[in-house]
Amino acid sequence: MSNNVSLTFEGTRAYVALDRPDKHNGLTIDMLNELVRVAGEIKDRSDIRAVILTGNGPSFSSGLDVAKAMSNPLSIAANFVPLPWRGTNTFQEACWAWRRLPQPVIAVVHGRCYGGALQLALAADFRFVTPDSEFSVMEAKHGLIPDMTGAATLSRLVGIDHALLLTMTADPVDAAYAQRIGLVTEVCADPRAEAEKLADRIATRSPHAVASAKRLFDRSWEASLRRTFAIERATQLPLILRQAFNRGKNDK
Structure with missing residues (x-):
């Protein structure tokens, strides 16, 4: 399995970090499988009250590493098939696993948050981001559509016109625009600190x-x-x- 996804615990919080900083945390299929596994490890931890999802290095993540993924078409095909009892394939479950958790999940975003990484962040319950972060539904640049649960999460957060605009153009947007259309929860100078404050507030509730x-x-x-x-x-x-x-x- 990938060693590019780390899991650490601090008090009542779990920290999940994408850890391929030299590639702007470009997502590999191994990393997607590891995200699914890590979410499963957290799920039954009654002592964990919130999850903070981050990316190490200059970006949260630049999205799926298409070149690396396409170098193994058989792996793409195998991971594209959904598991019948789950209803999602690996690409989708890497995101939707965080919606299945009983704990709230807070994505802390800086730098690039493109393509599959944006769909991962959208699957979190909250998104706290830096003012200089950038977001893009990038799949159209590769002749694709967002298929890592983005259709479900985008439809809940923004109107259909904004969802189509983001998807059809694949243009990057800044944090201020993303907040204005409802794509992110908060724009702040220190999103990790704000995420930790929220996690601690939620931990006081049942x-x-x-x-x-x-x-x-x-x-x-x-x-x-x-x-x-x-x-x-x-x-x-x-x-x-x-x-x-x-x-x-x-x-x-």
């Missing part, structure tokens, strides 16, 4: 409520009202029962 809120919005965001209300009830009931059970124990 982990069950935080996980349920994430699951609620992921499942209901584009559902019908009837379906949304049903999801709300199904998500809330275990929390109510947990609260009642805990109160009962405390009253004894």
Whole structure:
């Protein structure tokens, strides 16, 4: 497996770093598989309350290393096939695995955030970025479309006109524009510090409520009202029962 994705723990936070700085963290297929594996390692850690996703070196990531990926077409084909029980292929799961986590995921972005890397950042729950960071839905430059869950995440964050504009032109945009259209959460001088502050604030809340809120919005965001209300009830009931059970124990 790749050694270009690092995982460290600090208190209640997990830090995941893309670590191929000499290539602006260009994503390889091995790195995509490692992202999936690392997310799985974090998922069941009840002591971890938030995940901070970063990139080492001059950029968060310049996106998929197309030249390296295309040097092994058989690997692309093998990783393009979705797993039936998961519904995603490796390219998609490298991003969507972070949406599956019960913990909130905060992407800390600086420098380039292009193509597949942008789709990875969009799959996080929050994006804190430096003023000089740049974003591009770059796939059109290679005659492709965003297919690493970008269609799902873009549609939740920006209007269809902005999604099409970004996708059809592949033009890079700056942090101020990205924030204006809803692509990023915050633009700040020290996004890692701000991400850590947010992680610590969230850690003061019930982990069950935080996980349920994430699951609620992921499942209901584009559902019908009837379906949304049903999801709300199904998500809330275990929390109510947990609260009642805990109160009962405390009253004894």
